[in-house]
Amino acid sequence: MKDCVKAEVRQILTDYLEQRNHRKTPERFAILDTVYSLNRRFSIQDLSDELEKSNFAVSRATIYNTINLFMKLRLVICHRLNDGTLYEACHSNENHCLQICSICGSVVELNVSDIADAIENIRLKRFRKERFSLYLYGTCSSCQARITRRKKKEQNIKQNI
Ligand SMILES: [Zn+2]
Incomplete structure (x- = not known):
C-alpha cells in the first residue's frame, strides 16, 4: 500500500481516538500499519503472526477489538468465505468483486467496471449507496483440469475392465 494511503488511514484513526478521548495506544497503530503493509487478504492468525515477526506481541482480544474498530471506521473490510473469515x-x-473457487477456495479479485457501472446506475428508494462486495462462486481452471483428469482416468478403467 502506498505511503500516502498509510498516512491517511493513520490520520483517520488519530482523529477518531482524539475526538473520543481514547488513548492512542501504539498497539492500534502497529496493527493498522501491519494491515496496510500486508497487501493481501489475511486471517486474524496471519495478522498475529505478522505482528510477532516484527516483535510486536499483541493479544488476540486486542487484535479482534482493533479490527472491529477498523471495520467501523471503514479501514478494513471482512469477507466471510468457505474457509473462514478473511480481512x-x-x-x-472500497468496492470488491471476488471470484471464489468452491472446491479449493482460491480467491481472485476481479476488476469488472461493467458491474461497478451497473450498480452505480441502480436507483434505490430511501437508500444511499456507499460500496459493494460481490462474490462469484465457481470452479477454477486447475480444479476443473483435475476433475477432467479424474473423469478420464475413471473412463479408462471402465474401458479396460
Ligand atoms: Zn480451485
Missing part, C-alpha cells in the same frame, strides 16, 4: 485493507479500494 482486507479497503481505504483506497
Whole structure:
C-alpha cells in the first residue's frame, strides 16, 4: 500500500481516538500499519503472526477489538468465505468483486467496471449507496483440469475392465 494511503488511514484513526478521548495506544497503530503493509487478504492468525515477526506481541482480544474498530471506521473490510473469515485493507479500494473457487477456495479479485457501472446506475428508494462486495462462486481452471483428469482416468478403467 502506498505511503500516502498509510498516512491517511493513520490520520483517520488519530482523529477518531482524539475526538473520543481514547488513548492512542501504539498497539492500534502497529496493527493498522501491519494491515496496510500486508497487501493481501489475511486471517486474524496471519495478522498475529505478522505482528510477532516484527516483535510486536499483541493479544488476540486486542487484535479482534482493533479490527472491529477498523471495520467501523471503514479501514478494513471482512469477507466471510468457505474457509473462514478473511480481512482486507479497503481505504483506497472500497468496492470488491471476488471470484471464489468452491472446491479449493482460491480467491481472485476481479476488476469488472461493467458491474461497478451497473450498480452505480441502480436507483434505490430511501437508500444511499456507499460500496459493494460481490462474490462469484465457481470452479477454477486447475480444479476443473483435475476433475477432467479424474473423469478420464475413471473412463479408462471402465474401458479396460
Ligand atoms: Zn480451485
